[in-house]
Amino acid sequence: MTGASDRDRDGAGRPRQERPRDALGRPLPYGAEGVEPVSEEPLPPHESLAAAKALVEEGRPFSAHEVLEARWKAGPDGERDLWQGLAQLCVALTHAARGNEVGAHRLLDRGVDRLQQYAASGGPTYGLDLTAVVSCARDRVASE
Secondary structure, eight states: OOOGGGSOBOTTSOBOOOSOBOTTSOBOOTTSOOOOOOOSSOOOHHHHHHHHHHHHHTTOHHHHHHHHHHHHHHSOGGGHHHHHHHHHHHHHHHHHHTTOHHHHHHHHHHHHHHHHHHHHHTOOOTTOOHHHHHHHHHHHHHHO
Protein backbone atom coordinates (compact mmCIF):
# COMPACT_ATOMS: atom_id res chain seq x y z
CA MET A 1 0.00 0.00 0.00
CA THR A 2 1.34 3.41 -0.89
CA GLY A 3 1.10 6.30 1.52
CA ALA A 4 0.46 9.98 1.02
CA SER A 5 4.22 10.62 0.95
CA ASP A 6 4.46 8.48 -2.22
CA ARG A 7 2.14 10.81 -4.15
CA ASP A 8 3.40 13.36 -6.63
CA ARG A 9 3.57 16.76 -4.91
CA ASP A 10 4.43 20.28 -5.97
CA GLY A 11 6.82 22.59 -4.12
CA ALA A 12 4.08 23.58 -1.65
CA GLY A 13 3.26 19.93 -0.88
CA ARG A 14 -0.03 19.85 -2.81
CA PRO A 15 -0.74 16.64 -4.73
CA ARG A 16 -0.17 16.83 -8.47
CA GLN A 17 -1.03 14.41 -11.24
CA GLU A 18 2.37 13.38 -12.53
CA ARG A 19 1.61 9.70 -13.07
CA PRO A 20 0.28 8.86 -16.53
CA ARG A 21 -3.35 7.75 -16.74
CA ASP A 22 -5.52 6.01 -19.27
CA ALA A 23 -8.64 7.65 -20.75
CA LEU A 24 -10.73 6.48 -17.78
CA GLY A 25 -8.35 7.86 -15.18
CA ARG A 26 -6.68 4.60 -14.20
CA PRO A 27 -3.02 5.08 -13.27
CA LEU A 28 -0.44 3.63 -15.62
CA PRO A 29 3.16 2.76 -14.78
CA TYR A 30 5.58 5.69 -14.77
CA GLY A 31 7.05 6.06 -18.23
CA ALA A 32 3.95 4.67 -19.97
CA GLU A 33 2.14 6.83 -22.47
CA GLY A 34 -1.19 8.02 -21.13
CA VAL A 35 -3.72 10.63 -22.15
CA GLU A 36 -2.81 14.30 -21.95
CA PRO A 37 -3.60 15.49 -18.40
CA VAL A 38 -5.95 18.40 -17.94
CA SER A 39 -4.84 21.55 -16.18
CA GLU A 40 -5.39 21.59 -12.45
CA GLU A 41 -6.02 25.33 -12.63
CA PRO A 42 -9.70 26.31 -12.52
CA LEU A 43 -11.26 27.70 -15.66
CA PRO A 44 -14.04 30.29 -15.74
CA PRO A 45 -17.53 28.74 -15.55
CA HIS A 46 -18.41 28.69 -19.27
CA GLU A 47 -14.94 27.41 -20.21
CA SER A 48 -15.18 24.71 -17.53
CA LEU A 49 -18.46 23.50 -18.98
CA ALA A 50 -17.18 23.53 -22.56
CA ALA A 51 -14.01 21.66 -21.61
CA ALA A 52 -15.91 19.08 -19.54
CA LYS A 53 -18.43 18.49 -22.34
CA ALA A 54 -15.66 18.01 -24.91
CA LEU A 55 -13.85 15.56 -22.63
CA VAL A 56 -17.00 13.50 -22.03
CA GLU A 57 -17.61 13.40 -25.78
CA GLU A 58 -14.00 12.17 -26.25
CA GLY A 59 -14.64 9.30 -23.83
CA ARG A 60 -12.70 10.95 -20.99
CA PRO A 61 -15.27 11.51 -18.22
CA PHE A 62 -12.58 11.18 -15.53
CA SER A 63 -10.73 14.17 -17.00
CA ALA A 64 -14.03 16.06 -17.24
CA HIS A 65 -14.51 15.41 -13.53
CA GLU A 66 -11.08 16.94 -12.84
CA VAL A 67 -12.00 20.11 -14.77
CA LEU A 68 -15.25 20.42 -12.82
CA GLU A 69 -13.57 19.63 -9.51
CA ALA A 70 -11.09 22.48 -10.05
CA ARG A 71 -14.04 24.83 -10.71
CA TRP A 72 -15.94 23.73 -7.60
CA LYS A 73 -12.91 24.16 -5.36
CA ALA A 74 -12.25 27.67 -6.73
CA GLY A 75 -15.84 28.84 -7.14
CA PRO A 76 -18.19 30.54 -4.73
CA ASP A 77 -19.68 28.43 -1.95
CA GLY A 78 -23.17 29.08 -3.30
CA GLU A 79 -22.29 27.20 -6.51
CA ARG A 80 -20.65 24.20 -4.86
CA ASP A 81 -23.62 21.87 -5.44
CA LEU A 82 -23.66 22.73 -9.16
CA TRP A 83 -20.01 21.96 -9.79
CA GLN A 84 -19.77 19.04 -7.40
CA GLY A 85 -22.97 17.52 -8.79
CA LEU A 86 -21.69 17.79 -12.35
CA ALA A 87 -18.34 16.28 -11.29
CA GLN A 88 -20.15 13.39 -9.62
CA LEU A 89 -22.09 12.70 -12.82
CA CYS A 90 -18.75 12.45 -14.63
CA VAL A 91 -17.45 10.03 -12.00
CA ALA A 92 -20.64 8.00 -12.50
CA LEU A 93 -19.88 7.85 -16.22
CA THR A 94 -16.31 6.79 -15.39
CA HIS A 95 -17.51 3.98 -13.15
CA ALA A 96 -20.02 2.85 -15.79
CA ALA A 97 -17.32 2.75 -18.48
CA ARG A 98 -15.08 0.75 -16.14
CA GLY A 99 -17.87 -1.77 -15.56
CA ASN A 100 -18.59 -0.75 -11.96
CA GLU A 101 -22.39 -0.64 -12.08
CA VAL A 102 -22.86 -0.17 -8.32
CA GLY A 103 -20.41 2.74 -8.17
CA ALA A 104 -21.94 4.29 -11.27
CA HIS A 105 -25.44 4.31 -9.77
CA ARG A 106 -24.26 5.59 -6.38
CA LEU A 107 -22.40 8.52 -7.90
CA LEU A 108 -25.23 9.20 -10.32
CA ASP A 109 -27.67 9.43 -7.40
CA ARG A 110 -25.32 11.73 -5.44
CA GLY A 111 -24.80 13.98 -8.43
CA VAL A 112 -28.52 14.15 -9.19
CA ASP A 113 -29.29 15.01 -5.54
CA ARG A 114 -26.75 17.84 -5.56
CA LEU A 115 -28.04 19.22 -8.86
CA GLN A 116 -31.64 19.10 -7.62
CA GLN A 117 -30.63 20.99 -4.47
CA TYR A 118 -28.80 23.52 -6.59
CA ALA A 119 -31.71 23.95 -9.01
CA ALA A 120 -33.99 24.66 -6.04
CA SER A 121 -31.59 27.40 -4.88
CA GLY A 122 -32.08 29.35 -8.10
CA GLY A 123 -28.34 29.84 -8.64
CA PRO A 124 -26.82 30.44 -12.06
CA THR A 125 -26.58 27.44 -14.38
CA TYR A 126 -24.42 29.10 -17.06
CA GLY A 127 -26.79 28.04 -19.82
CA LEU A 128 -27.11 24.42 -18.70
CA ASP A 129 -30.46 22.68 -18.72
CA LEU A 130 -29.89 20.63 -15.56
CA THR A 131 -32.86 18.36 -16.27
CA ALA A 132 -31.40 17.49 -19.69
CA VAL A 133 -27.92 16.96 -18.21
CA VAL A 134 -29.31 14.53 -15.62
CA SER A 135 -31.35 12.71 -18.27
CA CYS A 136 -28.30 12.35 -20.51
CA ALA A 137 -26.17 11.03 -17.63
CA ARG A 138 -28.87 8.51 -16.67
CA ASP A 139 -29.08 7.30 -20.28
CA ARG A 140 -25.29 6.94 -20.59
CA VAL A 141 -24.94 5.05 -17.31
CA ALA A 142 -27.79 2.73 -18.29
CA SER A 143 -26.23 2.01 -21.70
CA GLU A 144 -22.74 1.08 -20.49
